Amino acid sequence: MEPERWKDLVGYGILAPSPDNSQPWRFSVKEGALYIFDDKRRSSFLYNAGNRASLITMGAVIENINIAASHHSLKIDAEYLPPGDPDLVAILKAKEGDVEEDPLFPYIEKRCTNRKPYDGRPLEAGVREDLVEEAATVGGVDLSIVDERKRVSTLAKAIGRSDEMLFKKRELLEGLIPWIRWSREEARMWKDGMDLDCLELTPFQRFLFRSLKSWTILSILNLFGGARFAGLHSSRLARSASCLCLLTIPDMEPLSFIRAGRAVERVWLKATALGMAVQPMTGITFLWIVRRLKEEAFTPPERSEVIRIEELLKEVFPDLDGRTPAFLMRMGYAPPPSSRTLRRDVDRVLTVED
Numbered sequence: 001m002e003p004e005r006w007k008d009l010v011g012y013g014i015l016a017p018s019p020d021n022s023q024p025w026r027f028s029v030k031e032g033a034l035y036i037f038d039d040k041r042r043s044s045f046l047y048n049a050g051n052r053a054s055l056i057t058m059g060a061v062i063e064n065i066n067i068a069a070s071h072h073s074l075k076i077d078a079e080y081l082p083p084g085d086p087d088l089v090a091i092l093k094a095k096e097g098d099v100e101e102d103p104l105f106p107y108i109e110k111r112c113t114n115r116k117p118y119d120g121r122p123l124e125a126g127v128r129e130d131l132v133e134e135a136a137t138v139g140g141v142d143l144s145i146v147d148e149r150k151r152v153s154t155l156a157k158a159i160g161r162s163d164e165m166l167f168k169k170r171e172l173l174e175g176l177i178p179w180i181r182w183s184r185e186e187a188r189m190w191k192d193g194m195d196l197d198c199l200e201l202t203p204f205q206r207f208l209f210r211s212l213k214s215w216t217i218l219s220i221l222n223l224f225g226g227a228r229f230a231g232l233h234s235s236r237l238a239r240s241a242s243c244l245c246l247l248t249i250p251d252m253e254p255l256s257f258i259r260a261g262r263a264v265e266r267v268w269l270k271a272t273a274l275g276m277a278v279q280p281m282t283g284i285t286f287l288w289i290v291r292r293l294k295e296e297a298f299t300p301p302e303r304s305e306v307i308r309i310e311e312l313l314k315e316v317f318p319d320l321d322g323r324t325p326a327f328l329m330r331m332g333y334a335p336p337p338s339s340r341t342l343r344r345d346v347d348r349v350l351t352v353e354d
Protein backbone atom coordinates (compact mmCIF):
# COMPACT_ATOMS: atom_id res chain seq x y z
CA MET A 1 0.00 0.00 0.00
CA GLU A 2 1.18 3.58 -0.70
CA PRO A 3 3.12 5.37 2.07
CA GLU A 4 0.52 8.20 2.26
CA ARG A 5 -2.22 5.74 3.21
CA TRP A 6 -0.01 4.11 5.84
CA LYS A 7 0.76 7.57 7.17
CA ASP A 8 -2.94 8.19 7.71
CA LEU A 9 -3.36 4.87 9.58
CA VAL A 10 -0.23 5.46 11.69
CA GLY A 11 -1.80 8.81 12.69
CA TYR A 12 -4.55 6.80 14.42
CA GLY A 13 -2.09 4.20 15.71
CA ILE A 14 -0.11 6.75 17.72
CA LEU A 15 -3.19 7.98 19.55
CA ALA A 16 -2.77 4.79 21.60
CA PRO A 17 -1.79 5.00 25.28
CA SER A 18 1.84 4.46 26.29
CA PRO A 19 3.53 4.40 29.72
CA ASP A 20 3.87 8.05 30.85
CA ASN A 21 3.17 9.02 27.21
CA SER A 22 6.72 7.92 26.33
CA GLN A 23 5.59 6.91 22.79
CA PRO A 24 8.18 4.12 22.40
CA TRP A 25 7.48 3.55 18.70
CA ARG A 26 9.09 3.92 15.28
CA PHE A 27 7.56 3.01 11.91
CA SER A 28 8.91 2.31 8.47
CA VAL A 29 7.13 1.67 5.17
CA LYS A 30 8.99 -0.77 2.94
CA GLU A 31 7.72 -2.50 -0.22
CA GLY A 32 4.11 -1.61 0.61
CA ALA A 33 4.23 -3.02 4.16
CA LEU A 34 4.37 -1.21 7.51
CA TYR A 35 7.19 -2.19 9.90
CA ILE A 36 6.55 -1.34 13.57
CA PHE A 37 9.57 -1.04 15.85
CA ASP A 38 10.02 -0.64 19.57
CA ASP A 39 12.18 2.46 20.22
CA LYS A 40 14.22 1.21 23.18
CA ARG A 41 15.72 4.65 23.84
CA ARG A 42 12.25 5.59 25.06
CA SER A 43 11.43 2.47 27.02
CA SER A 44 14.43 1.41 29.09
CA PHE A 45 12.95 1.69 32.57
CA LEU A 46 12.61 -0.95 35.28
CA TYR A 47 8.81 -1.26 35.03
CA ASN A 48 9.38 -2.33 31.41
CA ALA A 49 11.13 -5.57 32.45
CA GLY A 50 11.38 -7.96 29.49
CA ASN A 51 9.88 -5.15 27.37
CA ARG A 52 6.40 -6.26 28.41
CA ALA A 53 4.99 -2.74 28.97
CA SER A 54 6.17 -1.73 25.47
CA LEU A 55 4.55 -4.82 23.95
CA ILE A 56 1.22 -3.88 25.55
CA THR A 57 1.65 -0.40 24.06
CA MET A 58 2.41 -1.79 20.60
CA GLY A 59 -0.65 -4.05 20.82
CA ALA A 60 -2.77 -0.93 21.43
CA VAL A 61 -1.12 0.87 18.47
CA ILE A 62 -1.78 -2.13 16.19
CA GLU A 63 -5.42 -2.35 17.31
CA ASN A 64 -5.97 1.33 16.50
CA ILE A 65 -4.49 0.70 13.04
CA ASN A 66 -6.79 -2.34 12.55
CA ILE A 67 -9.84 -0.31 13.54
CA ALA A 68 -8.89 2.73 11.41
CA ALA A 69 -8.17 0.43 8.44
CA SER A 70 -11.74 -0.92 8.65
CA HIS A 71 -12.96 2.67 8.17
CA HIS A 72 -11.18 2.63 4.76
CA SER A 73 -12.47 -0.86 3.86
CA LEU A 74 -9.01 -2.29 4.44
CA LYS A 75 -8.11 -5.49 6.21
CA ILE A 76 -4.77 -5.78 8.00
CA ASP A 77 -2.68 -8.96 8.12
CA ALA A 78 -0.11 -8.87 10.89
CA GLU A 79 3.06 -10.89 11.32
CA TYR A 80 4.02 -10.50 14.98
CA LEU A 81 7.59 -10.59 16.30
CA PRO A 82 9.29 -11.68 13.05
CA PRO A 83 12.73 -13.25 13.68
CA GLY A 84 15.95 -11.32 13.02
CA ASP A 85 15.55 -7.85 14.50
CA PRO A 86 14.83 -7.74 18.27
CA ASP A 87 13.27 -4.25 17.95
CA LEU A 88 10.82 -5.27 15.21
CA VAL A 89 7.40 -5.89 16.78
CA ALA A 90 5.22 -6.48 13.72
CA ILE A 91 4.95 -6.25 9.95
CA LEU A 92 1.52 -5.18 8.72
CA LYS A 93 0.13 -5.67 5.22
CA ALA A 94 -3.14 -4.12 4.04
CA LYS A 95 -5.69 -5.67 1.67
CA GLU A 96 -8.70 -3.95 0.06
CA GLY A 97 -11.92 -5.85 0.71
CA ASP A 98 -15.49 -5.89 1.79
CA VAL A 99 -14.76 -4.85 5.37
CA GLU A 100 -17.38 -3.48 7.77
CA GLU A 101 -16.36 -0.39 9.75
CA ASP A 102 -15.50 -1.25 13.34
CA PRO A 103 -18.01 0.56 15.61
CA LEU A 104 -15.12 1.62 17.89
CA PHE A 105 -13.58 3.83 15.16
CA PRO A 106 -15.18 7.15 16.33
CA TYR A 107 -13.71 6.69 19.82
CA ILE A 108 -10.01 6.46 18.90
CA GLU A 109 -9.68 10.25 19.06
CA LYS A 110 -11.82 10.55 22.19
CA ARG A 111 -10.01 7.94 24.33
CA CYS A 112 -7.84 9.38 27.08
CA THR A 113 -6.64 8.79 30.63
CA ASN A 114 -8.72 10.48 33.31
CA ARG A 115 -6.98 10.81 36.71
CA LYS A 116 -9.75 12.81 38.40
CA PRO A 117 -11.61 11.31 41.37
CA TYR A 118 -14.66 9.43 40.05
CA ASP A 119 -18.12 9.73 41.62
CA GLY A 120 -18.36 6.13 42.90
CA ARG A 121 -21.77 5.51 41.31
CA PRO A 122 -22.54 1.85 40.54
CA LEU A 123 -21.93 0.50 37.05
CA GLU A 124 -24.84 1.10 34.70
CA ALA A 125 -26.79 -1.97 33.52
CA GLY A 126 -25.11 -4.01 30.81
CA VAL A 127 -21.68 -2.30 31.08
CA ARG A 128 -19.97 -5.27 32.72
CA GLU A 129 -21.20 -7.69 30.03
CA ASP A 130 -20.25 -5.28 27.21
CA LEU A 131 -16.69 -4.83 28.49
CA VAL A 132 -16.10 -8.54 29.16
CA GLU A 133 -17.40 -9.38 25.69
CA GLU A 134 -15.15 -6.74 24.10
CA ALA A 135 -12.02 -8.16 25.79
CA ALA A 136 -12.95 -11.67 24.68
CA THR A 137 -12.82 -10.62 21.01
CA VAL A 138 -9.02 -10.89 21.34
CA GLY A 139 -8.10 -14.56 21.78
CA GLY A 140 -6.55 -15.65 25.07
CA VAL A 141 -7.40 -12.49 27.02
CA ASP A 142 -9.87 -12.44 29.94
CA LEU A 143 -11.31 -9.42 31.72
CA SER A 144 -12.36 -9.65 35.38
CA ILE A 145 -14.39 -6.79 36.81
CA VAL A 146 -14.64 -6.11 40.53
CA ASP A 147 -17.33 -3.77 41.85
CA GLU A 148 -18.21 -5.30 45.21
CA ARG A 149 -17.05 -2.62 47.70
CA LYS A 150 -15.11 -4.95 50.02
CA ARG A 151 -13.06 -6.38 47.14
CA VAL A 152 -12.55 -2.91 45.63
CA SER A 153 -11.21 -1.77 49.00
CA THR A 154 -8.73 -4.66 49.26
CA LEU A 155 -7.48 -4.05 45.73
CA ALA A 156 -7.28 -0.30 46.36
CA LYS A 157 -5.03 -1.06 49.34
CA ALA A 158 -2.74 -3.14 47.10
CA ILE A 159 -2.69 -0.34 44.48
CA GLY A 160 -1.71 2.15 47.18
CA ARG A 161 1.12 -0.08 48.41
CA SER A 162 2.50 -0.57 44.87
CA ASP A 163 2.47 3.20 44.24
CA GLU A 164 4.13 3.79 47.61
CA MET A 165 6.93 1.55 46.37
CA LEU A 166 7.26 3.62 43.20
CA PHE A 167 7.99 6.73 45.25
CA LYS A 168 10.42 4.91 47.56
CA LYS A 169 12.51 3.04 45.01
CA ARG A 170 14.86 5.20 43.04
CA GLU A 171 15.15 2.87 40.00
CA LEU A 172 11.36 2.84 39.61
CA LEU A 173 10.98 6.58 40.01
CA GLU A 174 13.80 7.25 37.53
CA GLY A 175 11.57 5.72 34.85
CA LEU A 176 8.86 8.33 35.49
CA ILE A 177 10.76 11.60 35.99
CA PRO A 178 12.05 12.13 32.39
CA TRP A 179 8.42 12.12 31.18
CA ILE A 180 7.08 14.83 33.49
CA ARG A 181 6.55 18.08 31.61
CA TRP A 182 6.74 20.79 34.23
CA SER A 183 4.78 23.37 32.18
CA ARG A 184 2.34 23.39 29.26
CA GLU A 185 5.06 25.07 27.12
CA GLU A 186 7.46 22.24 27.84
CA ALA A 187 4.74 19.70 26.91
CA ARG A 188 4.04 21.54 23.64
CA MET A 189 7.73 21.64 22.79
CA TRP A 190 8.34 17.90 23.31
CA LYS A 191 4.88 16.62 22.32
CA ASP A 192 5.36 13.65 24.64
CA GLY A 193 5.28 13.00 28.40
CA MET A 194 2.63 14.29 30.80
CA ASP A 195 2.02 17.83 32.04
CA LEU A 196 1.03 18.55 35.65
CA ASP A 197 -2.57 19.35 34.65
CA CYS A 198 -3.20 15.91 33.21
CA LEU A 199 -1.89 14.42 36.47
CA GLU A 200 -4.78 16.26 38.23
CA LEU A 201 -2.72 17.22 41.29
CA THR A 202 -4.04 19.58 43.97
CA PRO A 203 -1.87 22.71 44.64
CA PHE A 204 -0.32 21.02 47.70
CA GLN A 205 0.39 17.81 45.75
CA ARG A 206 1.96 19.91 42.97
CA PHE A 207 4.24 21.51 45.52
CA LEU A 208 5.30 18.08 46.83
CA PHE A 209 5.58 16.70 43.29
CA ARG A 210 8.25 19.25 42.39
CA SER A 211 10.52 17.51 44.93
CA LEU A 212 10.77 14.63 42.41
CA LYS A 213 13.39 16.76 40.65
CA SER A 214 15.77 15.98 43.52
CA TRP A 215 16.20 12.50 44.98
CA THR A 216 17.76 14.02 48.14
CA ILE A 217 14.70 16.20 48.86
CA LEU A 218 12.37 13.31 48.05
CA SER A 219 14.27 11.00 50.43
CA ILE A 220 13.85 13.61 53.19
CA LEU A 221 10.12 13.95 52.40
CA ASN A 222 9.83 10.15 52.49
CA LEU A 223 11.17 10.19 56.05
CA PHE A 224 8.03 12.19 56.88
CA GLY A 225 5.71 9.81 55.00
CA GLY A 226 5.85 11.36 51.48
CA ALA A 227 5.67 7.99 49.67
CA ARG A 228 2.92 6.79 51.98
CA PHE A 229 0.93 9.94 51.21
CA ALA A 230 1.26 9.24 47.44
CA GLY A 231 0.11 5.64 47.99
CA LEU A 232 -2.93 6.75 50.01
CA HIS A 233 -3.87 9.16 47.21
CA SER A 234 -3.83 6.29 44.65
CA SER A 235 -5.88 4.11 47.01
CA ARG A 236 -8.49 6.84 47.38
CA LEU A 237 -8.70 7.26 43.59
CA ALA A 238 -9.16 3.50 43.15
CA ARG A 239 -11.94 3.45 45.76
CA SER A 240 -13.75 6.31 43.95
CA ALA A 241 -14.18 4.10 40.86
CA SER A 242 -17.33 2.20 39.93
CA CYS A 243 -15.17 -0.85 39.24
CA LEU A 244 -11.61 -2.12 38.90
CA CYS A 245 -10.80 -4.20 35.82
CA LEU A 246 -8.01 -6.76 35.50
CA LEU A 247 -6.95 -8.17 32.12
CA THR A 248 -5.23 -11.53 32.34
CA ILE A 249 -3.32 -13.61 29.79
CA PRO A 250 -2.37 -17.30 29.84
CA ASP A 251 1.41 -16.88 30.19
CA MET A 252 4.34 -14.45 30.15
CA GLU A 253 5.12 -14.86 26.43
CA PRO A 254 5.79 -11.64 24.43
CA LEU A 255 2.96 -12.40 21.97
CA SER A 256 0.46 -12.68 24.83
CA PHE A 257 1.38 -9.13 25.90
CA ILE A 258 0.75 -7.81 22.36
CA ARG A 259 -2.69 -9.47 22.58
CA ALA A 260 -3.23 -7.91 26.02
CA GLY A 261 -2.46 -4.49 24.49
CA ARG A 262 -4.98 -5.04 21.69
CA ALA A 263 -7.61 -5.97 24.29
CA VAL A 264 -6.69 -2.99 26.51
CA GLU A 265 -7.36 -0.67 23.58
CA ARG A 266 -10.67 -2.31 22.64
CA VAL A 267 -11.94 -2.32 26.23
CA TRP A 268 -10.84 1.31 26.74
CA LEU A 269 -12.52 2.44 23.50
CA LYS A 270 -15.69 0.56 24.46
CA ALA A 271 -15.68 2.19 27.91
CA THR A 272 -15.25 5.58 26.19
CA ALA A 273 -18.23 4.78 23.96
CA LEU A 274 -20.22 3.97 27.12
CA GLY A 275 -19.36 7.39 28.62
CA MET A 276 -16.92 6.07 31.20
CA ALA A 277 -13.65 7.51 32.52
CA VAL A 278 -10.60 5.21 32.61
CA GLN A 279 -7.22 5.27 34.35
CA PRO A 280 -4.70 2.42 34.15
CA MET A 281 -3.23 1.59 37.59
CA THR A 282 -0.50 -0.79 36.58
CA GLY A 283 1.91 -0.67 39.54
CA ILE A 284 0.80 -4.12 40.78
CA THR A 285 0.83 -5.83 37.41
CA PHE A 286 4.28 -4.50 36.51
CA LEU A 287 5.77 -5.37 39.92
CA TRP A 288 4.42 -8.90 39.25
CA ILE A 289 6.32 -8.99 35.95
CA VAL A 290 9.53 -7.47 37.38
CA ARG A 291 9.55 -10.12 40.14
CA ARG A 292 9.37 -12.88 37.54
CA LEU A 293 11.71 -11.45 34.89
CA LYS A 294 14.17 -9.32 36.89
CA GLU A 295 13.94 -10.40 40.49
CA GLU A 296 17.49 -9.21 41.27
CA ALA A 297 16.19 -5.64 41.00
CA PHE A 298 14.58 -5.99 44.44
CA THR A 299 16.23 -6.01 47.85
CA PRO A 300 14.94 -8.83 50.14
CA PRO A 301 12.53 -6.49 52.04
CA GLU A 302 11.21 -5.10 48.72
CA ARG A 303 10.70 -8.63 47.43
CA SER A 304 8.70 -9.51 50.56
CA GLU A 305 6.55 -6.40 50.09
CA VAL A 306 5.87 -7.33 46.40
CA ILE A 307 4.82 -10.83 47.55
CA ARG A 308 2.43 -9.29 50.12
CA ILE A 309 0.95 -7.06 47.39
CA GLU A 310 0.51 -10.14 45.14
CA GLU A 311 -1.28 -11.92 48.00
CA LEU A 312 -3.80 -9.08 48.22
CA LEU A 313 -4.33 -9.37 44.45
CA LYS A 314 -4.93 -13.13 44.77
CA GLU A 315 -7.37 -12.52 47.64
CA VAL A 316 -9.46 -10.38 45.28
CA PHE A 317 -9.01 -12.71 42.26
CA PRO A 318 -8.77 -16.21 43.80
CA ASP A 319 -9.33 -17.86 40.40
CA LEU A 320 -6.19 -16.47 38.70
CA ASP A 321 -5.13 -20.14 38.33
CA GLY A 322 -1.65 -19.54 36.99
CA ARG A 323 -2.73 -16.79 34.57
CA THR A 324 -0.65 -13.61 34.31
CA PRO A 325 -2.24 -10.35 35.47
CA ALA A 326 -1.27 -8.05 32.58
CA PHE A 327 -3.11 -4.75 33.06
CA LEU A 328 -5.23 -3.16 35.80
CA MET A 329 -7.49 -0.11 35.35
CA ARG A 330 -10.13 1.76 37.27
CA MET A 331 -13.31 2.85 35.52
CA GLY A 332 -16.15 5.09 36.53
CA TYR A 333 -17.99 8.31 35.90
CA ALA A 334 -16.24 11.69 36.11
CA PRO A 335 -15.95 15.13 34.47
CA PRO A 336 -13.47 15.27 31.54
CA PRO A 337 -9.73 15.49 32.33
CA SER A 338 -8.15 18.95 32.82
CA SER A 339 -5.61 18.40 30.04
CA ARG A 340 -4.88 15.97 27.19
CA THR A 341 -1.48 14.56 26.29
CA LEU A 342 0.14 15.35 22.92
CA ARG A 343 1.81 13.14 20.30
CA ARG A 344 4.92 13.64 18.19
CA ASP A 345 4.02 14.19 14.52
CA VAL A 346 3.78 11.13 12.28
CA ASP A 347 6.58 12.53 10.06
CA ARG A 348 8.96 12.37 13.01
CA VAL A 349 8.30 8.68 13.70
CA LEU A 350 7.69 7.24 10.22
CA THR A 351 10.29 6.77 7.49
CA VAL A 352 9.71 5.56 3.94
CA GLU A 353 12.30 3.22 2.44
CA ASP A 354 12.58 2.32 -1.25
Ligand SMILES: Cc1cc2nc3c(=O)[nH]c(=O)nc-3n(C[C@H](O)[C@H](O)[C@H](O)COP(=O)(O)O)c2cc1C
Nearest residue numbers: 017018019020021053056112113280281282283341
Ligand atom coordinates in the same frame (compact mmCIF):
# COMPACT_ATOMS: atom_id res chain seq x y z
C1 LIG B 1 1.46 -0.04 29.66
C2 LIG B 1 0.82 1.20 30.23
C3 LIG B 1 0.84 1.43 31.61
C4 LIG B 1 0.25 2.58 32.15
N1 LIG B 1 0.23 2.76 33.51
C5 LIG B 1 -0.37 3.85 34.06
C6 LIG B 1 -0.47 4.01 35.47
O1 LIG B 1 -0.04 3.14 36.25
N2 LIG B 1 -1.06 5.13 35.95
C7 LIG B 1 -1.58 6.10 35.12
O2 LIG B 1 -2.09 7.10 35.62
N3 LIG B 1 -1.52 5.96 33.77
C8 LIG B 1 -0.95 4.87 33.23
N4 LIG B 1 -0.92 4.69 31.86
C9 LIG B 1 -1.55 5.70 31.00
C10 LIG B 1 -0.52 6.60 30.30
O3 LIG B 1 0.13 7.44 31.21
C11 LIG B 1 -1.25 7.40 29.22
O4 LIG B 1 -1.75 6.49 28.27
C12 LIG B 1 -0.33 8.37 28.49
O5 LIG B 1 0.08 9.39 29.36
C13 LIG B 1 -1.03 9.00 27.28
O6 LIG B 1 -2.20 9.68 27.67
P1 LIG B 1 -3.66 9.30 27.13
O7 LIG B 1 -3.97 7.91 27.61
O8 LIG B 1 -4.56 10.32 27.76
O9 LIG B 1 -3.65 9.37 25.64
C14 LIG B 1 -0.36 3.54 31.29
C15 LIG B 1 -0.40 3.29 29.92
C16 LIG B 1 0.17 2.13 29.38
C17 LIG B 1 0.10 1.87 27.91
